[in-house]
Amino acid sequence: MSARDTFGGGVAVITGAGSGIGAGLARHACRLGMSVMLADVDETAVISVRDELNASGATAEHAVCDVRDPDAMVALAERTYAGLGPVRLLVNNAGVEQFGYLWDTPVDNWRRVVDVNVNGVFHGIRAFLPKMIEATTPAWVWNLSSIGGVAVVPLQAPYIMSKHAILALTECLRLEVQLAGHEHIRVQAVLPGAVASNIFESAGGVDGVAGGDVNAAEAQRAAMLDIKADAMDPLAAAEVVFDQAAEDRFYLLTQPDYVGSAMAERAETLATQRAPMLRTKRRFDPAAQ
Template identity: 75%
Template sequence: MSETVSAREVFGGGVAVVTGAGAGIGAGLARHAHRLGMSVVLADVDADAIAALRDELTAGGGTAVDVVCDVRDPDAVAELAERTYRDLGPARLLVNNAGVEQFGYLWDTPVANWNRVMDINVSGVFHGVRAFLPRMLDNPAPAWVWNLSSIGGVAAVPLQTPYIVSKHAVLALTECLRLEVQLAGHDDHVHVQAVLPGAVRSNIFEAAGGVDGDGADIEAAESQRRAMLDIKANAMDPLEAAEVVFEQAARGEFYLLTQPDYVGSAMAERAQVLTSRVPPQLRTKPRFDPARH
């Protein structure tokens, strides 16, 4: 696409489906999609949050609907797709954004917390792709799939291992999916893109899982939570982040970065680490300072 094409020209009109739309960058992406003239499907497990956002968006005109959906449940996500196509029409944009955090040493992490992170952050993306992408492939109209990775998808960070693993997985999933869409001959109209946010204001740290049980280092987990909350104080506004992402997507970029300079530097550092085969090293400051989804 031409670099002069605006997000409004590309995305104006049509239907956007955003999972995890109740807060953070998900809410920001939903708000900006609505500003661009899209009909927005707000999906989240927090019924009150998406109902309030629906009322906010529709107060000024346009269409927004809220759907309570747990992305861990493939049947629920399939129903989300069915309802979207039945009630609003073909999805032009699917944003697989729903995600959760986890703090603490990996060996202290409860099995249920590990499964929660993987089921939401990774399997939730897979379920979204399974439910929506075949319909997009069958429809010749342009369509976009955005999967939310993170600056954490190109970093190694202690005391957040499940989250970091999940975001590496989402990035790999998205890169492979782009190749598969190309291999299947649909890349002329279906565009797969990876979103790598840096620090964007949300409640992900407050809602993050921790550790418990005999011998678990609770203080280490909570210390990491406090460090991330300190970073949140200077994080990017979700709507501002959404504007940046939409403009990059409209230009046809694959890696969509909320803070291009900072997240880009983390990507370059990751490439250098892999090239030089230098072992991971502890930092005196968090990798995510000042950027984080």
């Protein structure tokens, strides 16, 4: 079936919907005829997306919601089911970045990455999945990993770790849903390549006063911003993801050749048990949601 046949008429909940691929997914969901609940910690950004979508004739609501707060995610689920109806698509997308050597990373920055990128996905699943299971109607869960989920990159260890974690979490969740016999639930992993967003600008850095290597951290930020200049448009990325999901693929790749090559290289590295190698020019750079 087409993406419109699969998702049209349903309700989508998207975290991190105020910008980047989250906003792109929301826009394309509305193009397909979905109603959307937009969740983000940035009230100004998420209201702007909501107003844009409603002005186009779509049905969009917003919630200022911090995915790090399990109670806030439960409240989001209750509000969505009460106001919009059963959820057909849950997109756990909210994510943050961190630059710098791992030993220079401030503890609060490490916790921020783990709390948003990993715990936020867990909280979303706990808040929504039981309701989706109970409804017994077809439903989808998308967790946002990244090309960084199949790559290793220095000076971004917290982020890369988190995206590897989400890929493994999603693979396990798919098996658990099957094991429990919930055949109406589809779990899929989204691996964006370079997709335009503001994640690099808002990424954490290191504290030079505390002895951190600020130059190394900021050089990595600059390198990622260079990649952003040629990044894929979020709306175009969203269309690819929805089309692949409708084909019932598990790994949803915004740039199939680019991300697929990174996956193949990762598989070869593990199969040959080759140690990670530094490159003067990396072939694959993570560009997040």
